[in-house]
Amino acid sequence: PEVVADSVERARPQLYEVRERRVHPGRDEKILTSWNGLMLRAIAEAARALGREDYRRVGVANAEFVLANLYRNGRLLRTHKDGQSKLNGYLEDYANYADGLLALYETTADRRWLETARVLADSIVAHFADEENGGFFDTSDDHEALVARPKDLFDNATPAGNSVAAEVLQKLAVIYGDPELGRRGVGLINRLLDALAKHPSAFGRLLCAADFAIGPVREIAVVGPSESPETSALRQVFERSYLPNRVVVFGNQAASSDHIATLPLLADRVPINGRPTAYVCEQYTCQLPVTEPAALAGQLGVKTPT
Incomplete structure (x- = not known):
């Protein structure tokens, strides 16, 4: 086996040189x-x-x-x-x-x-x-x-x-x-x-x-700073679960008020006690807002991420 491997390695540069003389196959590089x-x-x-x-x-x-x-x-x-x-x-x-x-x-x-x-x-x-x-x-x-x-x-x-x-x-x-x-x-x-x-x-x-x-379509609104660990913990509940019929919107106190006004799922959605908060709704009728991942998982009927 070692003799064969050595022969292949010696032949490789020669084979490459011969191959390079051939017409190269066309490549489709358009985006x-x-x-x-x-x-x-x-x-x-x-x-x-x-x-x-x-x-x-x-x-x-x-x-x-x-x-x-x-x-x-x-x-x-x-x-x-x-x-x-x-x-x-x-x-x-x-x-x-x-x-x-x-x-x-x-x-x-x-x-x-x-x-x-x-x-x-x-x-x-x-x-x-x-x-x-x-x-x-x-x-x-x-x-x-x-x-x-x-x-x-x-x-x-x-x-x-x-x-x-x-x-x-x-x-x-x-x-x-x-x-x-x-x-x-x-x-x-x-x-x-x-x-x-x-x-x-x-x-x-x-x-x-x-x-x-x-349907039914789950409408999920998450209100809180996007970089907050508490916001991330809430998001992971639905991000790590299979919920195909859903829409998700995010509200941030630093976001444009004009943008928030155009999204009905964010209307009157505010953080509870200053903490990132999730609202689970259907046809714009929402369950009680939650701030804990386990509570959100319960409303969505999924497991809490570990």
Whole structure:
């Protein structure tokens, strides 16, 4: 074995030299907004569930890069490569990246991610809506002219933009108290109920949106300094638990009063005895506020993190 290993090591530089003479395989190095949105949600959720600060930093860096290079005045571009961003964004770009930003907001409590997700959602409604048949087109109303505007409804290797949009719009509807966003999100589900029942495997992500629509949805408001250990202890109760149908908002006394006023879940939500406090609600009706992780776990029906 040692003789063979020595022979391989001696041959390795020669083999590499010969290989370098061959035509190198092409590499696809472009950055796609939609795929980055998928990654952003995954890494933001992993950061919460696993308590990984490095994952959180990667998520923030991703959002800062995409919004600096592929985002202009509420609109997204599709692709970035070699310092150039181009092509109008498709529905999946808007939906997936808004979804990723919502997840990043839950991870960081930084309201800029939530506010940008709302802007993207408004752009989806304004520029992609199919007012006649419900749901959304894959291309915007100011995209290059096509014979027909495509409209993908099926979830495949990646989810359809319509499916992700249906869930994102519902979540933002709850967070902002905007029933019109909710109507838009549920509208597509209602139109596809028969297809969902007959061919569920074709609508994996849309079924998640349907499950959110059925509810119940847990509405969680956490009020207190984001850097406080007591706030972190409350957050870990739901961050380390599987609660898919939920929305989370954060209130900080140092936050903008205008921002707080736009979020009904934070209206009149104040810290109890000066301590970070959690409110668990359904349809904006809340249980008693709690300041202890064990009490919050009891209201949510989950185990207290150890």
